[in-house]
Amino acid sequence: MEKTKSNLCYPLAGVVVIASLASCNSQQTEKQKPLNIVYIMTDDHTAQMMSCYDNRYVETPNLDRIAADGVRFTQSFVANSLSGPSRACMITGKHSCANKFYDNTTCVFDSSQQTFPKLLQKVGYQTALVGKWHLESLPSGFDYWKIVPGQGDYYNPDFITQNNDTIEKHGYITNLITDDAIDWMENQRNPGQPFCLLIHHKAIHRNWLADTCNLALYEDKTFPLPDNFFDNYEGRPAAAAQEMSIVKDMDMIYDLKMLRPDKNSRLKSLYEKYLGRMDQAQRAAWDKFYGPIIDDFYQKSLQGKELANWKFQRYMRDYMKTVKSLDDNVGRVLDYLKEKGLLDNTLVVYTSDQGFYMGEHGWFDKRFMYEESMRTPLIMRLPKGFERRGDVTEMVQNIDYAPTFLELAGVEIPDDIQGISLVPLLKGEHPENWRKALYYHFYEYPAEHMVKRHYGIRTERYKLIHFYNDIDCWELYDLQADSTEMHNLYGQAEYEPVVEELKNELLKLQEQYKDPVRFSPERDKE
Template sequence: MNNLHSGLLYSLTGVTALASMSSCASQKKTEEQKPFNIVYIMTDDHTAQMMSCYDKRYMETPNLDRIANDGVRFTNSFVANSLSGPSRACMITGKHSCANKFYDNTTCVFDSSQQTFPKLLQKAGYQTALVGKWHLESLPTGFNYWEIVPGQGDYYNPRFITMQNDTIEKQGYLTNLITDMSIDWMENQRDKDKPFCILIHHKAIHRNWLPELKYLNEYEDKTFTMPDNFYDDYEGRPAAAAQEMSIFKDMDIMYDTKMLDMNKDSRLKSAYLNFIGRLTPEERKQYDDFYAPIIKEFYQKNPQGKELADWKFQRYMRDYAKVVKTLDDNVGRVLDYLKEKNLLDNTLVVYTSDQGFYMGEHGWFDKRFMYEESMRTPLIMRLPKGFDRKGDITEMVQNIDYAPTFLELAGVPVPEDIHGVSLLPLLKGEHPQNWRNALYYHFYEYPAEHMVKRHYGVRTDRYKLIHFYNDIDMWELYDLQSDPMEMHNLYGQAEYEPVVKELKEELLKLQEQYNDPVRFSPDRDKE
């Protein structure tokens, strides 16, 4: 072989080798840059007190704990408006209610033409899906597939609205059905050559806490510990005193605690009959057989006063826990599916609720107030491969942050008009020096169910300042370090005037930043 031919052969061999190496590197790079999937599981009114990865007093949630144990748990996660529809609008747009314009559940219809993170993901090539609760009055947009429950939905043999705008009925328990449909979409309906984002949105754990029939007997032998402030007298807090969400006074004896007596009446009796009227005759017999002896004993004893309040609390806690138990089962089913299909390494799994809930704190059920149990929401994530952060994340985050997080994870530019900030730096183990030090909150729905006054406020790591307005003009200040149960309103005390001044400045700054037209006037308040 002559030198020219030998050199040419060597060169060609080198080029081939280099090309092969380049091809492998390119393939490896492509594999490394494959977009992450997003499985976003959200429940309704599930509070951190009823998740054992946050609070072990009441019940065990082993499958939810799997997410926290394998990933991260946010210990300071909050919402911007503690009400189902508005909270969902904040989440899907990444904006406060003043910008997405869905203020409350009673007067608003979500403008489906506005920018949402599913639409932006869809434009970037993602397959997007929504199954379960939507609760924004208009039909969903920005999804390749959706099937939603009308309004709040039904626990038993529920109805669904399809993409063809047909309403159909399915047999079964709603939480199980939503999971069935979600797994079916991931397995059989999506384009598997594309990354996906699915929103699995449950009705659970919403009032009136109707359990899956197989769990009717669960927790019946358990006595739940009553919160220390169950018998709150609301001293110095007239807005708290004016609410209608008391377990003792406002929890309906038939609708909420299931003590049905056809010879008696209650405000929500007809609604309750409609709910359980969805059961088949065989299911209804099983349901009635369980409740019959409890109903008989209740009306025989006819508890009053504190005895009735205690009894209602126990029934509420048991029913709530039963609904959580089925939810936890179904979170496990989703995790098992992702593991079986080798999707966990490339998927961000998020579990949260649309807000927190009162489990007897201040004597209440429901949410709405800016107080901790309502504003605070659970948030746990199982991270895809490449994100090594595990354990607790203590920075203050809010549900307006989910949209920019999902977009940045997908490599999609985050629009400048989004109010939230991406959580990706925190998921990477970073602790940004410029992370927010205050959160803004605004609740608008009054007068309405539960009669919680309109209010807005600011929360820092230590203090919370709330202004109740509209038909009332009252301020409340809490030192969360010395008074975590928010029982002592410090507003007006001379020694806290510097704190109030600083918090009002921060509050006004946030109202201006988010362009909330409902602002307080420093001049009027004589700072």
């Protein structure tokens, strides 16, 4: 088994020391090439925890660099708020009903189907993928790939190589994925060809194990509970039935690290397995930090709202520490591209596979069509020739990434791709015929967190959701008046015309995307 070492932490900038380009002629040659694409995607990174979107909690200076040198999409959404399905939507440009990867528990991604990396390969692009794949099959359409099995491990993780070997690498996973991505750009690609590199991080996925050098960060911060932290879910039975409550469902040991021999929890053995991957120095640093916190916690015997607040504070701090490593490593990639003279000719994209709850409605996790999980951050550093800066306010979805990359590469967009190219928006245009509504469909039930199956439509102002399968209920929200989605308006007489119009539009979208699971207007009238 191969073992390689990586430093535990990196400074914010200046890590990669590279000679300048040889001449102005080589710079001119580089600019004339087709655009490169560096696509960085994280897991469960919500816009509330990026300072270019929300400065209440955390600072992300390197992510902010991307937005400052390009655009920030303020209405960016996913089609299915779950890791594997979201990735399938992204790479195919199609909704789950078309790419057939519906959920994380029953599906295997059909790697023989059309994807944007395969289409880029056909026109001479080198394609590479490093990090989290999470589609239950081996990648195809990539000249180079190295992926983590399943969710991957934060410490000393395994990687699967193209030779189908499983190797263990020593270090922290966010650093290691970045190491490999930079190594591929520096030493393995053909500099005479354009490239598309997908850097897919495990971070910031549960259970938020920070790098040892970041363990002590943010311990002096206290975060206000969201106004709806103690939501009672009145009028929303599907919301009440979930199992993703910070108060009730967040595991004291697995999620919050309160490990003690005489204490047990549902996920204790899994947490011990993660700790077992650490080497002696890593484990010593971990125990040194968490030991006093564990002792203090069990001495206090907190109950009720005091315990709820304590759990929230620990969750927020651990999440932020994991974000810190991610932001540092994004900075390493940006520094490399700058020092190699590649930024003028490279589109840099940063997004996540969906949003996440940071205590809103009392929750962690995602899955629901509500705003915090349906929304996802999307920022792009634009190459030379694209002068657009600032906010893009049109509604976009992760099925749009594939056609965008294809158009930028000069590839004809296949008719069966369901997304819309964002290139006009990157050029500063505001197409009058831009979409007025988004379609969403979540399928994974019963499963972890027990979120009911549902589909729905979101417009600029309204959101209509239908929960189905073992339940049959509708929810309507006026997002202008109720941005936190606390008041279900469905069934109120004054909103009947709005509901009728939204249902008509919802059915049109289901027909457009050929979703076989549709509501029946006739049955709905019974």
